[in-house]
Amino acid sequence: MNAQRVFERSKPFLGVVFLQFGFAVMDVLSKAALNKGMSNYVLVVYRHAVATAVIAPFAVLLDKKIRPKMTLPIFMKIVALSLLEPVIDQNLYFMGMKYTTATFAAAMTNILPAITFVMACILRLEKLKIKSIRTQAKVVGTAATVGGAMVMTVMKGPILHLFWTKGTNNHQGEAGGISLAHSIKGSLMITVGCFSWACFMILQAITLKTYPAELSLTAWICLLGTLEGTAVALVMERGNPAVWSLKWDTKLMAAVYSGVVCSGLAYYIQGVIMKDRGPVFVTAFSPLCMVIVAIMGSFILGEQIFLGRVIGATIIIAGLYLVVWGKSNDYKSTSPIIEDQKQILDQSSISTGKDNSNHQLITITTSEEGIEPAMNK
Structure with missing residues (x-):
């Protein structure tokens, strides 16, 4: 019985960690596809078309008894959801990644927890009692995760010579290879995208209160995101039909993987966790993505690890511990x-x-x- 209770309490944490692993792999695949000339608008369309095809059958079968009646207010919320994240956020994120690197883009998304926390407090979706030690832990932890991510981005320090990185001279992806103009342009795009993503998280949490069918909501978001993204892509890529062609290469892999894992599964898992833990809990783990990218890069690509990255990762882990502790105390069940x-x-x-x-x-x-x-x- 005790083991079952521990597992039940740990499921939200396992879910958000899985999401960050999924997003980290997506960053690597998407950057590779964009480097090969794939249009970010087309990638977004194919991604959500795949997600719709995968999620819709499960939504039809499994949500049959719990799916509420569709009303105009609910439908308008879903339209807004499909515009905020699938269209606005993802296109801006991929465009910002084009101007920078995957690591830089992952680092910039660490402003997401702070934006979401502030918005959730304003909309009273998050409990905020300044004198409570739990609230103080969440505030300090959120600030620490963002600060640690910025340390990882800005601070290098000496190179750590680890046994699996010996003999490698791969300096790809360092900030020195990015021009200042591209860095500023990419940063602005990713920042606006993160704000749109935070709005999506908040609105998804609100929508689930009146439409508590996570699979059906995910299917609707992916379907409408596909339609809206197609309209945007046709306008932005008019006169260039070649961008829609796919072959058995990284472009197809990026579209299929990101559609199944980072749209279909991610929207569903986020919805399930948010119904119980709220949007701040989900976004608080986003800095883990950059840590995972750094670790994967050192093992798979043989990239060098700097002391500053390790210090930043340590700060992130400490901040996450504070947030997790504060949130777990909020939801202690009697x-x-x-x-x-x-x-x-x-x-x-x-x-x-x-x-x-x-x-x-x-x-x-x-x-x-x-x-x-x-x-x-």
């Missing part, structure tokens, strides 16, 4: 304790062999200090 008390009462009643109408009512209340049982007649 139901297992209540169930245990009920079992004790039931066993006591059975052992006496008769119904005792004078059972005492045990009320369990929670506070900052702990659990306080109260005995009422």
Whole structure:
């Protein structure tokens, strides 16, 4: 029973870590596809077309009993969702990646937790009690994750000579290869994209309250994102039909992988976690993506690891621990304790062999200090 409870409590954390691994692989594949001349507008369209084809059948079958009736307000929210993330955010993100590098783009997205946290507090989707140690932990942890990511980006320091990187001279992807103009242009695009992404997270959490069918919502977002993205791509790539062609190469792999993992599965997993933990919890783990990219680069590509990157990663891990601790305390459930008390009462009643109408009512209340049982007649 204890192992099952631990697993249930750890599922949200495992889910968001899986998302960051998925996004890290997507960054590498997408950058490779863009370097080969793939249009970012076409990549977005194919990505969500694949996601729609994969998710829609599951949504039709599994959400049949829980899917609420579609209303105009709900549909308008879904239209906005499909515009915010699939069209605006992803196109700006990939355009910013074109001007910079995958690592730079991943680093810039670390402003997402801060934006989401501020917006969630403004819209009262996040509990904010300044005197509470849990709120202080979330604020400090969010700031630490962003600060650690910036340290990883700006601070290099000496090279760490690890045994698996010996003999490699791969300096690809360092900031020195990016012009200042491209860095500024790419940064602005990614920043606006992150703001759009944060709006998507907040609106998704709001929409799930009136349309609590995660698979169906994901399918709708991907379908409408495909249609809206197609309209944008036809306008931006008019007179260039060759951009729509695909072969068995990195372009196809990037479209299929990002569609299945980073759109289909990601939207669904985000929705499930957000219903219980809120949008801030999901976005707080986004700095992990850059850490994963750095680790993957050192192992797979033999890229050099700098001391500054390690220091930044350490700060990120510390910040994530604070956020996770604050959020886990927000969602401590008393139901297992209540169930245990009920079992004790039931066993006591059975052992006496008769119904005792004078059972005492045990009320369990929670506070900052702990659990306080109260005995009422």
